[in-house]
Amino acid sequence: MTEAALRPRRSVLYMPGANERALEKAKGLAADALILDLEDAVAPDAKAQARERVCAAVGSGEYGSRELTIRVNGIDTQWHAEDVRAAAQAGPHAVVVPKINSAAEVHAVERLLEQAGAPDHTAIWAMVETPVAILHAEEIARASQRLTVLVMGTNDLAKELHAEHVPGRAPLLTGLSLCLLAARAAGKVILDGVYNDVKDLAGFEAECLQGKEFGFDGKTLIHPGQLEPCNRLFAPSPEEVDRSRRIIAAFEEATARGDGVVTVDGRMIEVLHVDNARRVLALADAVASLA
Template structure:
């Protein structure tokens, strides 16, 4: 399956140094995994984590997209991480705290040919989102809302008002350049209602999925970012009605009292394609 066409409803962080977590991840119904060499690994364990992760990735993770988050290239571990990840059987390398396209150039030089993803988690990163999204090797954005909140000195709000400017800038850049964008984590992993609300907000905004910190969050994210039965039914009826109208020489159909034009049909086809891609992952 083409990387851009894959679903990214649920994107789970897994510590790259933990054998048990790496093994369990093979059984979880996630669309993608971020194997973390950065925040989830203590400094003393970082060199060994590279070997542990390389060995784990040598065995199959099924249809799950495998993304390796390295340490920043301005750290003592970053360059070695990048070179190690370049040799791993992974789908992409994720660089933290990206603020310029030049940072991606540096990573691309260390890992030629590997698709790159960028953590968007600082004000400078948000303001440079269009430049970063336009990088030829860049395939995905991951929103780092915890770090962004720290940088902004913002307070937690259920409506995420302090985040909306940054999220919006990154969404615009991602959509303008055909880049995947997944929302930040929800820290209270036992708060299902809060997670559900934040997933719905992200989906309403146009996010492709949600990064997760605990397996208990997977089902809620998978449901929120998948087309619902009602959306699939509506998409099918919109396409059928529009095609019938066009066959009769018209250009605008009506479904459920609302007009259906070509742009609505394009959205409907994307909805059905996403549902099909999700079904294919489960095979």
């Protein structure tokens, strides 16, 4: 696993860039990553001040081990170029770009970052949230080595599809699946979209479990109250860790004996199961290191 893929991103919390109290509160939250938002959460007349505040937060060194990212305004807005240039100078872990629709747009963001002197560690996270983006997801995912993460924008996608937000997300499953395929084909991380009803923790937990079962690396969040269940559900469970250890041990013992057939709990084990078990243990160790 690459370093980018191994880093835990179970919980990725949006924080409004114009809200100084929210940015201060974020320093003590148990989020694996923060998206300091200059887009939807900021009114037009507050964009410039929010940009300064967010870049200062990134440079403060007061957010511990959390991964810090800045969501800039979209390519088609008057604020985009200045947002990207300012973010490049601040040097966050990543710049999150909304409504990326093509590889050409990824290349444009990359050029702007490099022209502004962005450090090598500042990655691009591309938000996939339109039908056009879904249909070009693999092209987007493969566009650049600097692009490391796809972020599902499920609210905008539902709007574009004229779809309803319903339990189980049936109207969005095709898009989610296509983006997961694209991310895995390109070796990139992918984050699930937000859950809007912050008071419905049962529904939120169900959607976290669905996302984990699909294969998402984590979930974007809109409220701190969603952090604990998200961190818990997207981390390997004690049962998964125990089974993974037993799979590896059984396979290594069988290999040493020259046995061609290995079973654990009555199920046949192959190399692919061992690889997955090692991934689970690596992620569990990475999560433990955050504590």
